[in-house]
Amino acid sequence: xxxxxxIIEDEKSLAKQMKWxxxxxYDAVIADHPDKALQLLASGAFPLATLDLxxxxxPDIPEQGFRxxxxxxxxxxxxxxxxxxxxxxxxxxVRAVGLGVTDFCTKPIDLEILKIILQRxxxxxxxxxxxxxxxxxxxxxxxxCGMMGISPQMSDLFTxxxxxxxxxxxVLIKGETGTGKEMAARAVYVLSSRAQGHLVIINxxxxxxxxxxxxxxxxxxxxxxxxAGRKTGKFETADRGTVFLDEIGDMPQFLQVKLLRxxxxxxxxxxxxxxxxxxxxxxxxxxxxxxxxxxxENRFREDLFFRLNVVPLNIPPLRDRxxxxxxxxxxxxxxxxEKLKRDDIRLSPAGAAVLTAHSxxxxxxxxxxCIYRAMVKSETGRIHPSDLGFGDAPECQEKSMNLSxxxxxxxxxxxxxxQAMAITGNNxxxxxxxxxxxxxTLHDFLKKHRIGTEK
Numbered sequence: 237x238x239x240x241x242x243i244i245e246d247e248k249s250l251a252k253q254m255k256w257x258x259x260x261x262y263d264a265v266i267a268d269h270p271d272k273a274l275q276l277l278a279s280g281a282f283p284l285a286t287l288d289l290x291x292x293x294x295p296d297i298p299e300q301g302f303r304x305x306x307x308x309x310x311x312x313x314x315x316x317x318x319x320x321x322x323x324x325x326x327x328x329x330v331r332a333v334g335l336g337v338t339d340f341c342t343k344p345i346d347l348e349i350l351k352i353i354l355q356r357x358x359x360x361x362x363x364x365x366x367x368x369x370x371x372x373x374x375x376x377x378x379x380x381c382g383m384m385g386i387s388p389q390m391s392d393l394f395t396x397x398x399x400x401x402x403x404x405x406x407v408l409i410k411g412e413t414g415t416g417k418e419m420a421a422r423a424v425y426v427l428s429s430r431a432q433g434h435l436v437i438i439n440x441x442x443x444x445x446x447x448x449x450x451x452x453x454x455x456x457x458x459x460x461x462x463x464a465g466r467k468t469g470k471f472e473t474a475d476r477g478t479v480f481l482d483e484i485g486d487m488p489q490f491l492q493v494k495l496l497r498x499x500x501x502x503x504x505x506x507x508x509x510x511x512x513x514x515x516x517x518x519x520x521x522x523x524x525x526x527x528x529x530x531x532x533e534n535r536f537r538e539d540l541f542f543r544l545n546v547v548p549l550n551i552p553p554l555r556d557r558x559x560x561x562x563x564x565x566x567x568x569x570x571x572x573x574e575k576l577k578r579d580d581i582r583l584s585p586a587g588a589a590v591l592t593a594h595s596x597x598x599x600x601x602x603x604x605x606c607i608y609r610a611m612v613k614s615e616t617g618r619i620h621p622s623d624l625g626f627g628d629a630p631e632c633q634e635k636s637m638n639l640s641x642x643x644x645x646x647x648x649x650x651x652x653x654x655q656a657m658a659i660t661g662n663n664x665x666x667x668x669x670x671x672x673x674x675x676x677t678l679h680d681f682l683k684k685h686r687i688g689t690e691k
Contacts, residue, residue, distance in 0.1 A: 237432060237476050238263040239358055242285040244273045244304070245320070246292050250345075254286070257347040262354070268292075270304045277312035281434055283361040284354055287337070288320045289328055298328050305335040314364065316357040320345065378662050381423035383416060384564055386654075386662050387557035388686055393420070393549065400547045401427035406499065408484075408544045409522040411551030414601030417522040420549055421480045430518055433477025436470045441486035449491055450507050459508025471504055471517055478518045484544065485525035485536060492537045495519075499543040519544070554596040554603060559654035559687055561592050563662075564600060568607040569619075580617040587619045588655055590626040650685045653678070657687065 241262035245251040248268070255264040262284070267273035270291050276282065285308075289301025301319075308315065319332045319340040329340045338357045341350050378386045380394045400407055401424050409417045418437070425435045443451050450459075454469030471479060481487070487495070498504055499519060503512045521544050530536035554561060565583065573581050583591070587610075596602055610623040656667040668678040681687075 239284060239361075240265070240282040241354070242267055242273065242276055242282040242315075244268075244270075244285060244287045244291070246288070246290070246295055250288075254345065254347075254350075258351065258354070261351065270300055273304060274307055274311055277308050277315055280312065282312070282315055283365075284358055285315050285317045286320055286341070286350075286354075287317050289325075289332065298325075302331065302335065305332060305337065309336050314361065316361050318350075318353055318357060378563065381419070381426050383419050383423060384567060385557060385560040386563055386657055386687070387552075387559045389552040389557050390560060393551065396547075396549055397423050398427060400424060400549070402429075403547070404428075404430075404518050405546040406518070406544050407520045407547045407549060408527075408541075409520065409549045409551065410527075411522070411524065412553050412599055413524050414599035415551040415553060416600055417524075417551055418480070418482060420551055421482075421520045421522060424520060424549075425478045425480070428478070428518070430476065430478050434474050435478050435480060436474040437480045437482065438470050439482045441483040445488050448488065449494070452491065453494065453504045453506055454509075455507035456509040459506070463508065466506070469504070469506065471498065471515055472513065474517045475515050476517075478520060481519065481521040483523060484521040485523040485527055485530055489535075489537065492540050496537065496540045496543060499540075554599045558592055559650075559657065561596070561603065562588055562655050563657075564603055565591055565607055568604050569611065572608060572611050576611060578611070578617075581611060581614060582618060584618040584620050586621050587624055590621045590624060592651060592655065594626070646685070649681060650687070653681050653685060654687060657682075 239262055241258060241264045243251050243254050243258075243264055243266045245254065245266065246268045251266045251268065255266055258264050265276060265282070267276055273285075273287075273291075277285065287301055287304065289298035290296060291300040291304065294300055305317065308317065316338040317336070319329060319337050320343060321329045321332075321340050322343045332340065338360065339353050341353055378384055378390070380397060383390070383394070385391070385393075397420060407421075407424055409420050411417050411420075421437075422435065425431060438452065440448065450463075450467060450469065452469050452471055454467050454472055455463050457463060457465050481495075494504070498515070498517075502516065503514050505512055527536050527541050531538045531541060554564075562583070565588075569581065569583065573579060591603070591606075598605075606624055607619075609625065610619045614620070614623045652671065653667075656670045664675055664678060668675045671678065673681075
């Protein structure tokens with residue numbers, strides 16, 4: 237695939253000349269207004285951009301260009317921007333470099349020189365992307381592309397994600413709301429050979445039904461009232477990349493037929509069109525509903541389910557992997573205390589106890605929101621149960637009040653060991669010191685309670 241290049245230039249003849257001259261090496265798109273440029277940059281589809289600082293509504297002065305640079309650093313921090321500047325505008329070029337541009341090219345533009353500058357900038361972009369990917373995937377054994385967990389269930393999930401990422405098979409991700417289905421989809425995408433292509437995310441339940449077909453498959457001019465021109469659909473945008481269909485269980489049945497045809501034949505037809513378009517797109521779908529039940533109720537096509545369910549990934553609810561609760565809670569605290577500039581804040585023992593006892597019906601999302609609220613409320617540097625919205629005592633989770641001494645001892649061991657492992661980031665030596673046991677003894681406990689990667 238050609239790398240994406242955004243040409244931000246309001247002079248139409250120059251923009252067209254640049255696009256024509258660079259089209260052999262880049263998939264170039266023109267933006268003639270700052271708002272359009274920021275929208276395109278935010279899509280994440282452009283590792284490279286050229287920018288003429290003089291933009292509407294004040295093309296004779298560079299202020300609009302500088303404002304765009306400031307916004308671009310937040311909207312698209314990894315895009316390499318090359319400023320197009322006149323020979324007499326060195327002061328502007330220096331100011332632009334201070335705002336994070338990669339390089340600049342002087343007018344009149346020499347396309348050969350610009351090609352060299354772009355080639356060098358793209359090489360830097362590739363190296364930085366590879367480094368980010370390495371950091372995401374190789375930092376800790378209990379992390380994968382932003383997902384975290386030391387439980388056996390999450391270790392199994394990480395293994396499955398790595399395995400399926402090496403294929404182009406459709407993936408169906410199942411899990412309750414808030415478990416991290418989109419993060420799992422992103423992990424499959426990032427680790428796949430399609431990571432250089434687009435990841436297009438579509439929430440099937442958030443788009444009105446009468447617009448969903450056009451959004452997915454595009455439409456031709458005049459296909460319906462208001463269709464003033466051809467529209468490229470999400471599937472075409474994702475060609476040679478990946479489409480993530482979130483909440484697939486909410487897709488209308490007439491669109492399930494078109495999706496099934498695509499999965500079978502790899503082709504689509506735009507709304508109002510007669511030409512078949514061949515595409516190379518991997519499909520990842522996710523749902524929180526029981527699709528087997530939906531099939532029985534004639535709300536979901538059985539043949540589509542079998543096409544999507546080639547590789548199923550099941551995201552476990554947080555209540556079934558309690559050893560991950562404190563790992564996640566402390567991770568959220570570390571991230572937020574940097575933003576809040578509160579280095580002293582941490583969980584109290586009672587706070588840790590109520591977190592591990594709670595049922596977390598909203599899963600990781602509920603836990604994250606709970607931690608954020610507690611950090612705002614806490615005034616002592618310690619997060620107590622009251623800060624977390626609980627009473628002074630943890631919820632009682634025992635299903636029976638007639639526990640044996642052995643059962644009580646095993647549950648206590650499991651609770652303190654998982655807490656120690658979470659607090660120390662799965663560091664055996666540190667956890668052993670915290671628990672006041674030797675490393676071999678801790679290894680025996682981990683094996684006994686099947687904590688970590690042990691089965």
